Amino acid sequence: MSEETEMVVEWMKGKDTTMDMGWGEGGGVKVKWINERKGDEIDGEIVVNNVSSLSDVSSPTPANGVKIPWLSLSNIPKFLPGGKIVGGGGGDSNCVIIMGLEGMEKEEEDGRDDNGNERDSTSTDDDEPDIRIPYICYTYPFNSPNHTIKVTLLPYLKNTLGVKVDKVISNMNGKSISIQKGNNKWRKSRVVKVEKAFVNNVKKGEKEGLIDVEVYRDVEVEGLTVIEGFLNEQEERECFDYFTSPTCKSWFSQSRKRGGLLRRRVIHYGYVFDYSTQDVIRDRTTPLGTCEGMGGLNDISVASVRDKVLTILPGCNQCTVNEYEPGQGIGGHVDTESAFGEEIVSVSTGSGVVMEFREIGGKGRRKDVWLERGSLVSMKGDARYKWTHAISSRKTDKVFGKILKRTKRISLTFRSVLNVEGTGFMDYVDSGEEEGVGGVAATPQDNVKVRPDVEGVGVVDFYNNVALQWTHTRSLRGILWPRAVGFLASLPPGSFVLDAGCGDGKYFAAGYCNGHWVQGVDVSEELVKCAVGGGGRRGGKDRMQVEMGGSAYGKVGNGVVGDCLKLPFIDEWFDGAICIAVMHHLSSRERRVKCLREIRRVLKVGGRAEIQAWAMEQEGAGGKRRFEKQDVWVPFKVQPKYLQRVGGGGGEGGGISEDKIMEEYPEGKVDLDEGLVSFDRYCHVYVEGEMEELVKECGGLEVEGAGWEKGNWFVTVKKR
Ligand SMILES: O=C(O)CCC(=O)C(=O)O
Numbered sequence: 001m002s003e004e005t006e007m008v009v010e011w012m013k014g015k016d017t018t019m020d021m022g023w024g025e026g027g028g029v030k031v032k033w034i035n036e037r038k039g040d041e042i043d044g045e046i047v048v049n050n051v052s053s054l055s056d057v058s059s060p061t062p063a064n065g066v067k068i069p070w071l072s073l074s075n076i077p078k079f080l081p082g083g084k085i086v087g088g089g090g091g092d093s094n095c096v097i098i099m100g101l102e103g104m105e106k107e108e109e110d111g112r113d114d115n116g117n118e119r120d121s122t123s124t125d126d127d128e129p130d131i132r133i134p135y136i137c138y139t140y141p142f143n144s145p146n147h148t149i150k151v152t153l154l155p156y157l158k159n160t161l162g163v164k165v166d167k168v169i170s171n172m173n174g175k176s177i178s179i180q181k182g183n184n185k186w187r188k189s190r191v192v193k194v195e196k197a198f199v200n201n202v203k204k205g206e207k208e209g210l211i212d213v214e215v216y217r218d219v220e221v222e223g224l225t226v227i228e229g230f231l232n233e234q235e236e237r238e239c240f241d242y243f244t245s246p247t248c249k250s251w252f253s254q255s256r257k258r259g260g261l262l263r264r265r266v267i268h269y270g271y272v273f274d275y276s277t278q279d280v281i282r283d284r285t286t287p288l289g290t291c292e293g294m295g296g297l298n299d300i301s302v303a304s305v306r307d308k309v310l311t312i313l314p315g316c317n318q319c320t321v322n323e324y325e326p327g328q329g330i331g332g333h334v335d336t337e338s339a340f341g342e343e344i345v346s347v348s349t350g351s352g353v354v355m356e357f358r359e360i361g362g363k364g365r366r367k368d369v370w371l372e373r374g375s376l377v378s379m380k381g382d383a384r385y386k387w388t389h390a391i392s393s394r395k396t397d398k399v400f401g402k403i404l405k406r407t408k409r410i411s412l413t414f415r416s417v418l419n420v421e422g423t424g425f426m427d428y429v430d431s432g433e434e435e436g437v438g439g440v441a442a443t444p445q446d447n448v449k450v451r452p453d454v455e456g457v458g459v460v461d462f463y464n465n466v467a468l469q470w471t472h473t474r475s476l477r478g479i480l481w482p483r484a485v486g487f488l489a490s491l492p493p494g495s496f497v498l499d500a501g502c503g504d505g506k507y508f509a510a511g512y513c514n515g516h517w518v519q520g521v522d523v524s525e526e527l528v529k530c531a532v533g534g535g536g537r538r539g540g541k542d543r544m545q546v547e548m549g550g551s552a553y554g555k556v557g558n559g560v561v562g563d564c565l566k567l568p569f570i571d572e573w574f575d576g577a578i579c580i581a582v583m584h585h586l587s588s589r590e591r592r593v594k595c596l597r598e599i600r601r602v603l604k605v606g607g608r609a610e611i612q613a614w615a616m617e618q619e620g621a622g623g624k625r626r627f628e629k630q631d632v633w634v635p636f637k638v639q640p641k642y643l644q645r646v647g648g649g650g651g652e653g654g655g656i657s658e659d660k661i662m663e664e665y666p667e668g669k670v671d672l673d674e675g676l677v678s679f680d681r682y683c684h685v686y687v688e689g690e691m692e693e694l695v696k697e698c699g700g701l702e703v704e705g706a707g708w709e710k711g712n713w714f715v716t717v718k719k720r
């Protein structure tokens with residue numbers, strides 16, 4: 001069970017629980033659940049500290065009219081790291097608040113408040129709302145001492161009730177606010193009641209001045225050592241220059257663009273670390289970055305650093321190079337225990353920095369250490385497992401009375417990856433040979449060599465590039481796979497349904513029409529925007545008619561950007577899940593099984609899932625596709641007017657030059673005759689029985705049905 005799950009389980013037991021979410025870039029979030037049982041209901045409050053970047057809060061979307069109790073056991077807001085709300089509060093959030101929305105009250109004549117401030121609109125018994133929705137909002141910026149907060153409502157709230165977001169209110173605690181609906185008309189009738197919102201000013205240090213490392217001078221952390229001057233000046237300089245030189249092309253960002261979590265850039269040697277799953281990718285077929293072999297670290301300027309480190313940590317087989325611009329940091333975390341061995345060392349170059357250690361549990365002590373340029377910090381024992389480490393996102397540090405400006409810092413962190421064969425970066429050479437999957441001979445055109453970035457470019461970038469065209473054609477045609485629609489209809493009304501790999505939300509309406517709350521998640525931010533933001537339309541002969549007045553889109557499901565291999569939802573939350581045309585974009589068997597395991601994890605016991613992916617066997621499908629191999633690139637053509645980076649928004653699109661397209665979309669191929677731009681998408685098409693095998697390997701799932709439909713293999717499963 002994950003730490004987060006344990007926390008929720010504790011919460012369910014009605015105990016007070018404090019935990020450190022500590023998810024990588026989320027910023028070492030402290031969450032405190034305090035709760036009180038009142039019959040079947042639980043009153044809760046959550047205190048979240050130190051959210052240095054917007055993360056990933058989500059809870060399923062209520063359809064209009066669905067009644068759910070306020071913070072009851074069944075609908076506590078569930079959140080896990082890994083997802084990203086599109087159109088959320090931006091990156092400066094340092095506080096998360098749980099509030100309750102009470103809606104559907106009588107509309108008042110003039111609800112307008114010119115200042116856009118809170119209004120005193122405490123509801124009376126007469127106004128007892130007919131729906132109550134707990135939700136979480138992010139706040140930014142945090143202006144103490146008045147705690148003036150800009151509130152951004154979760155998109156689902158916006159989608160469900162059509163309210164306008166971003167409203168400045170003051171002094172959250174226990175107050176009510178009005179929210180805006182439609183065109184600048186304030187509706188007092190829709191009241192957001194802030195229930196015990198907690199606002200912790202965690203940026204204390206800033207207000208009080210920087211905390212000097214000296215303050216923690218006497219705190220001892222077992223297992224923490226700093227060796228100053230580990231690199232001499234020349235070694236330090238050469239190493240820094242190597243990574244900052246324009247010839248160093250290995251920098252990679254598991255960035256927003258990729259739906260990832262990192263703001264800073266990294267390079268991985270030996271094994272790639274996947275920040276969304278917080279795990280090492282052991283089979284080296286990863287979309288998440290280049291896995292450098294001997295190349296980089298063999299350069300004379302850095303090989304000496306590696307060799308020096310090897311004298312301290314002989315078993316190390318992985319190195320992560322982190323680049324921190326001033327103002328960038330790393331959230332409080334313990335390096336994944338299951339992935340890395342007992343000692344971790346990190347070498348600083350370019351700039352010194354203060355690293356902050358915090359004791360987990362116990363007295364919650366803190367220790368700051370100054371990492372000078374050329375120094376090495378080693379963490380083992382308690383320092384490795386019982387304390388988190390973090391670097392605050394600041395531009396300065398206070399070191400023994402002096403305020404020091406940070407400059408670019410490049411650190412090299414060396415670790416030993418557990419459970420791998422061979423010696424990692426020391427012997428790994430990317431041969432560059434065209435090698436098929438599972439021993440099948442490959443040709444570049446029809447068989448993808450499963451290489452590190454295959455999903456990054458061939459799936460995430462692909463869908464972001466083609467999103468507008470995609471949603472235009474697909475949604476307009478609105479063709480839904482019949483079995484998936486049948487599956488949605490087979491779930492009891494009111495189910496929470498996960499749409500894993502929701503794309504532009506094609507199935508949202510089908511779920512909605514069956515009375516479900518649909519929560520989508522997809523790696524493509526551009527597609528999620530379409531799913532929640534009205535980017536697409538419904539039509540065609542198979543379309544789902546949704547009579548809601550206005551656009552059905554965005555009102556019938558909620559989407560969050562996230563990874564199917566690390567779903568941003570807690571365990572056992574969904575009654576049903578669909579995963580349609582997603583599994584054929586995963587580039588290794590390990591990743592396919594991981595995806596199934598994630599779906600299983602978030603399903604309740606007895607919850608069911610429908611999983612479908614392209615079949616290699618296309619005969620009788622009536623389609624034009626023929627697959628010779630299982631791992632293939634499949635082109636998709638886009639009209640330039642749908643290419644957003646050259647200004648295409650779906651309008652006329654005249655005058656977009658070919659040069660500009662080629663510049664902005666180097667991965668696209670422009671066909672002059674057709675006037676279309678073609679993008680390749682990575683697919684792994686399934687052969688008969690393969691899906692069932694994966695299900696078997698996943699375990700814990702009972703197969704209710706399996707077969708072939710319209711060129712796809714499907715399995716319907718139930719969680720045991
Ligand atoms: O930049 C550093 O020195 C620390 C990096 C780190 O903690 C990590 O990558 O886990």
Ligand SMILES: [Fe+2]
Pocket residue numbers: 333334335389
């Ligand atoms: Fe770390």
